[in-house]
Amino acid sequence: MKSDDHRASVHIVGAGLIGASIGVGLAAEGWPVTIADRDDDAARLARGIGAGGAPGDGDAPDLIIVAVPPAAAAEAVIAALRAWPEAVVTDVASVKTPIATAVDATGQGSRYVGSHPMAGREVSGSLAAQGDLFRARPWVLCPNGASASAQALVRAVAEALGADVVVMDAARHDATVARTSHAPQVAASAVAAALAGLDASDVALAGQGLRDVTRIAASEPEMWRDIARLNEANLRETLRHIIGDLEKVREAADMGSALAALIERGRSEVARIPGKHGAKRRDWAEITVIVPDEPGELLRLLNSVAEEYVNVEDLAIEHSPRQPVGLVRLSVLPARATALVEALVAEGWEIAAS
Amino acid sequence: MKSDDHRASVHIVGAGLIGASIGVGLAAEGWPVTIADRDDDAARLARGIGAGGAPGDGDAPDLIIVAVPPAAAAEAVIAALRAWPEAVVTDVASVKTPIATAVDATGQGSRYVGSHPMAGREVSGSLAAQGDLFRARPWVLCPNGASASAQALVRAVAEALGADVVVMDAARHDATVARTSHAPQVAASAVAAALAGLDASDVALAGQGLRDVTRIAASEPEMWRDIARLNEANLRETLRHIIGDLEKVREAADMGSALAALIERGRSEVARIPGKHGAKRRDWAEITVIVPDEPGELLRLLNSVAEEYVNVEDLAIEHSPRQPVGLVRLSVLPARATALVEALVAEGWEIAAS
Numbered sequence: 001m002k003s004d005d006h007r008a009s010v011h012i013v014g015a016g017l018i019g020a021s022i023g024v025g026l027a028a029e030g031w032p033v034t035i036a037d038r039d040d041d042a043a044r045l046a047r048g049i050g051a052g053g054a055p056g057d058g059d060a061p062d063l064i065i066v067a068v069p070p071a072a073a074a075e076a077v078i079a080a081l082r083a084w085p086e087a088v089v090t091d092v093a094s095v096k097t098p099i100a101t102a103v104d105a106t107g108q109g110s111r112y113v114g115s116h117p118m119a120g121r122e123v124s125g126s127l128a129a130q131g132d133l134f135r136a137r138p139w140v141l142c143p144n145g146a147s148a149s150a151q152a153l154v155r156a157v158a159e160a161l162g163a164d165v166v167v168m169d170a171a172r173h174d175a176t177v178a179r180t181s182h183a184p185q186v187a188a189s190a191v192a193a194a195l196a197g198l199d200a201s202d203v204a205l206a207g208q209g210l211r212d213v214t215r216i217a218a219s220e221p222e223m224w225r226d227i228a229r230l231n232e233a234n235l236r237e238t239l240r241h242i243i244g245d246l247e248k249v250r251e252a253a254d255m256g257s258a259l260a261a262l263i264e265r266g267r268s269e270v271a272r273i274p275g276k277h278g279a280k281r282r283d284w285a286e287i288t289v290i291v292p293d294e295p296g297e298l299l300r301l302l303n304s305v306a307e308e309y310v311n312v313e314d315l316a317i318e319h320s321p322r323q324p325v326g327l328v329r330l331s332v333l334p335a336r337a338t339a340l341v342e343a344l345v346a347e348g349w350e351i352a353a354s
Numbered sequence: 355m356k357s358d359d360h361r362a363s364v365h366i367v368g369a370g371l372i373g374a375s376i377g378v379g380l381a382a383e384g385w386p387v388t389i390a391d392r393d394d395d396a397a398r399l400a401r402g403i404g405a406g407g408a409p410g411d412g413d414a415p416d417l418i419i420v421a422v423p424p425a426a427a428a429e430a431v432i433a434a435l436r437a438w439p440e441a442v443v444t445d446v447a448s449v450k451t452p453i454a455t456a457v458d459a460t461g462q463g464s465r466y467v468g469s470h471p472m473a474g475r476e477v478s479g480s481l482a483a484q485g486d487l488f489r490a491r492p493w494v495l496c497p498n499g500a501s502a503s504a505q506a507l508v509r510a511v512a513e514a515l516g517a518d519v520v521v522m523d524a525a526r527h528d529a530t531v532a533r534t535s536h537a538p539q540v541a542a543s544a545v546a547a548a549l550a551g552l553d554a555s556d557v558a559l560a561g562q563g564l565r566d567v568t569r570i571a572a573s574e575p576e577m578w579r580d581i582a583r584l585n586e587a588n589l590r591e592t593l594r595h596i597i598g599d600l601e602k603v604r605e606a607a608d609m610g611s612a613l614a615a616l617i618e619r620g621r622s623e624v625a626r627i628p629g630k631h632g633a634k635r636r637d638w639a640e641i642t643v644i645v646p647d648e649p650g651e652l653l654r655l656l657n658s659v660a661e662e663y664v665n666v667e668d669l670a671i672e673h674s675p676r677q678p679v680g681l682v683r684l685s686v687l688p689a690r691a692t693a694l695v696e697a698l699v700a701e702g703w704e705i706a707a708s
Contacts, residue, residue: 189620256583266543
């Protein structure tokens with residue numbers, strides 16, 4: 001076990017999006033990687049895009065990365081610990097406690113480090129595998145009872161892939177993601193489901209707020225079925241909290257005051273969600289520009305912005321339901337906003353709001 | 355009352371963002387506009403930015419637009435109907451039934467048309483007034499018992515401002531916005547409030563999903579207090595629906611299957627939210643590109659895209675919490691995606707996912 005060696009040999013079990021992306025990324029960095037899948041076609045496909053070679057009869061790998069669906073992860077991790085009795089094993093499931101508990105029962109916990117690379121779930125399909133999938137994304141390490149060398153090896157993998165490593169114990173990870181990821185999914189789906197029965201003309205009143213709240217309601221249900229089962233207690237507790245707050249508004253004698261109180265509480269929490277580079281979210285000035293919905297127009301707008309030497313900190317496009325224009329919301333440094341608006345108007349852009 | 359005249363004279367009561375923006379927009383189109391506010395400074399400011407003149411002793415206006423906070427709208431509409439017994443009156447409040455009911459009781463309903471211009475509430479402050487605020491946004495007309503000429507006059511105003519006119523009765527409007535706007539606000543705030551107690555390092559695990567769901571949780575509570583009071587019955591019914599769905603998940607013996615079922619229902623509803631130009635949301639291909647967070651880099655990326663003659667249908671920027679790069683998600687026609695990725699890679703762009 002060469003835990004300090006950044007070129008340790010890696011074997012990946014599971015050639016889906018996450019497994020294949022790890023393989024592509026590590027192989028590109030020169031790590032010796034093999035990849036397998038119980039579906040031979042998936043394994044061949046992954047190898048074909050450079051996610052690693054076929055396992056041979058040579059030396060045992062230093063690290064096994066189990067990248068199977070969350071419901072199958074605990075069993076696969078234990079099988080890997082048994083099959084490679086000298087190797088470090090990690091996995092990529094989005095719920096960590098059930099796996100840690102199952103591993104502890106085997107007495108092999110010193111060789112197991114839980115991982116949760118938080119790559120966007122909106123991407124799917126193994127053909128979409130990219131070595132840079134994890135770059136600049138959080139990668140949670142749950143060391144549990146792992147040895148220092150085992151932790152160092154898994155950290156080296158995450159860092160080789162450009163991820164931001166965050167160390168957290170499994171119980172805390174699961175309680176946190178129930179609130180930051182799992183419950184928001186349930187709430188978004190419930191808000192979307194409440195549109196049932198509206199006519200198409202009614203739904204057309206949807207604004208950007210509804211679009212934002214329900215974007216993740218378009219998620220595939222399969223993985224969420226697993227996640228809810230594995231993180232049931234934490235998700236139940238978070239839903240209890242959210243339902244309690246909704247009930248407080250629904251049952252209030254003065255619904256207006258109850259909602260205002262809830263909004264105040266939510267505002268102070270949402271302000272804690274980090275913005276850029278771990279810094280506190282800044283109050284950018286927003287400028288909304290009307291842009292013809294034609295190729296090149298967005299580019300032309302950003303050219304106009306660049307000519308003023310203003311950096312666009314954020315950008316959102318809202319399409320008009322019935323007109324051939326889009327509303328482009330630019331977030332810029334407040335100190336630059338007024339001059340930028342003047343310059344854009346001078347160049348003929350229509351400003352919808354600033 | 356010259357309801358067919360697109361240059362009918364208009365008097366605006368209330369010089370906040372909405373009132374002043376209507377004034378600026380109509381005045382720019384050559385309509386004779388006056389504007390007043392019980393706060394003299396606000397009225398002077400609005401007149402200073404071209405939102406209309408001071409009311410004189412001349413002819414009575416043809417149309418009164420009441421643009422006061424929602425809780426004060428019914429009283430102000432009735433006062434306007436009394437003060438100008440020949441004029442048409444409209445208002446801009448986001449809940450319509452209480453005003454329609456109050457007006458009906460006066461017997462003057464033929465002169466009243468309810469309006470709800472659905473301009474982004476994220477913009478605030480009268481200094482932000484812009485005549486184009488309503489362009490390409492829905493503007494709901496609730497005719498109630500209004501005469502045809504009264505309806506035509508208010509429609510002419512909305513169209514002069516470039517809005518998409520949608521006609522709907524007040525009860526239906528209020529039931530609809532409870533589901534498309536008011537309940538999503540409550541749910542977003544409840545999801546945000548459930549982050550209470552997490553450490554800053556935990557909140558740093560927030561992904562784009564949580565950011566999207568909770569964006570409107572940053573809203574100001576004051577207007578929502580009014581809205582909840584005025585639309586209490588509809589909001590209560592929608593919250594009952596959402597709470598019921600959340601309870602079904604929380605109480606399920608198999609939480610995973612219950613969540614998967616809810617996600618399936620939500621998916622079919624969210625697919626009905628119109629995308630561009632009233633068309634059904636298309637399945638764009640998404641390409642995520644790693645972009646250095648420096649002025650001009652986003653522009654350089656879009657230049658690369660434009661060189662391939664690919665139109666960017668949508669664009670979202672996600673900032674990395676700890677690294678000086680952003681992830682830019684481009685939505686493009688699926689048929690163009692593969693060639694675009696190849697071209698971007700050839701130009702040296704790093705693709706995080708496609």
